[in-house]
Amino acid sequence: MDWFKDLDSEKIPEHIAIIMDGNGRWAKAHGKPRVFGHKNGVKSVREITEGSAEAGVRYLTLYAFSTENWSRPKLEVNALMSLLVQTMDNEITTLMKNNIRLRTIGDISQLPEKNYQSLKKGMEETAHNDRMDLILALNYSGQADIINATKKIAAEVKEGKLNIADINCGTFSQNLSTAGIPPPELLIRTSGELRLSNFLLWELAYTELYFSPVFWPDFRKQHLYDAIKSFQQRERRFGKTGEQISN
Ligand code: IPE
Numbered sequence: 001m002d003w004f005k006d007l008d009s010e011k012i013p014e015h016i017a018i019i020m021d022g023n024g025r026w027a028k029a030h031g032k033p034r035v036f037g038h039k040n041g042v043k044s045v046r047e048i049t050e051g052s053a054e055a056g057v058r059y060l061t062l063y064a065f066s067t068e069n070w071s072r073p074k075l076e077v078n079a080l081m082s083l084l085v086q087t088m089d090n091e092i093t094t095l096m097k098n099n100i101r102l103r104t105i106g107d108i109s110q111l112p113e114k115n116y117q118s119l120k121k122g123m124e125e126t127a128h129n130d131r132m133d134l135i136l137a138l139n140y141s142g143q144a145d146i147i148n149a150t151k152k153i154a155a156e157v158k159e160g161k162l163n164i165a166d167i168n169c170g171t172f173s174q175n176l177s178t179a180g181i182p183p184p185e186l187l188i189r190t191s192g193e194l195r196l197s198n199f200l201l202w203e204l205a206y207t208e209l210y211f212s213p214v215f216w217p218d219f220r221k222q223h224l225y226d227a228i229k230s231f232q233q234r235e236r237r238f239g240k241t242g243e244q245i246s247n
């Protein structure tokens with residue numbers, strides 16, 4: 001079924017970012033340990049990745065692990081990491097079949113070696129796919145990314161390659177881990193939480209926000225459809241007046 005066929009095909013966001021939240025509460029509601037929620041969240045990742053590509057989205061960024069998530073109980077962190085390796089190894093064939101390229105943002109060199117290797121393998125194998133980029137934010141921090149960009153810019157200034165007066169938004173965007181990727185038009189956060197949790201702080205400056213009460217393991221194409229539908233009904237003003245936009 002073409003679940004997306006009632007959407008305006010001219011107004012499909014080129015880039016959707018998602019804070020996949022609520023796995024733990026979903027598990028709790030089912031009387032199960034938190035890890036059970038993470039396992040079931042994988043189904044949603046698969047479905048939303050496929051759905052986004054079908055709808056014509058060009059970039060899908062999924063927040064999978066924040067730098068703050070290291071503070072969780074060791075057992076949960078370890079379970080999340082092994083789940084990631086398993087998922088990577090299982091999904092490469094599907095990514096190839098669907099012509100999807102895997103990328104990451106965040107410091108993946110600090111992940112366990114197994115994770116690093118399986119991500120590297122996934123990225124290498126899918127490097128030439130060009131229907132959609134699936135960008136996993138792993139060990140990611142928006143603030144750290146901004147600090148890193150600042151350091152790179154400062155170094156260029158110090159080396160005399162850049163004038164302070166020439167630093168602008170473009171300079172910053174080019175030095176972030178998302179360099180070359182257009183900013184998300186739509187951010188979805190599941191589970192009813194209303195915050196950004198250190199995700200894409202620079203890139204979300206003019207993004208339309210959509211909060212869904214649905215826990216991530218229950219999030220399906222229909223919910224993605226609702227989010228895109230809501231996005232299509234918004235008026236993006238970028239500082240202008242509504243009248244200027246409608247003319
Ligand atoms: C999101 O679900 C998954 C990760 C952060 C890895 P949570 O694990 O945060 O679930 P809740 O918020 O505790 O319900």
Ligand code: IPE
Nearest residue numbers: 019020021063064065066197
């Ligand atoms: C944000 O979710 C990180 C990911 C979805 C990976 P959290 O559930 O960790 O966010 P906070 O800590 O509740 O804000």
Ligand code: MG
Nearest residue numbers: 021022023024
């Ligand atoms: Mg959470």
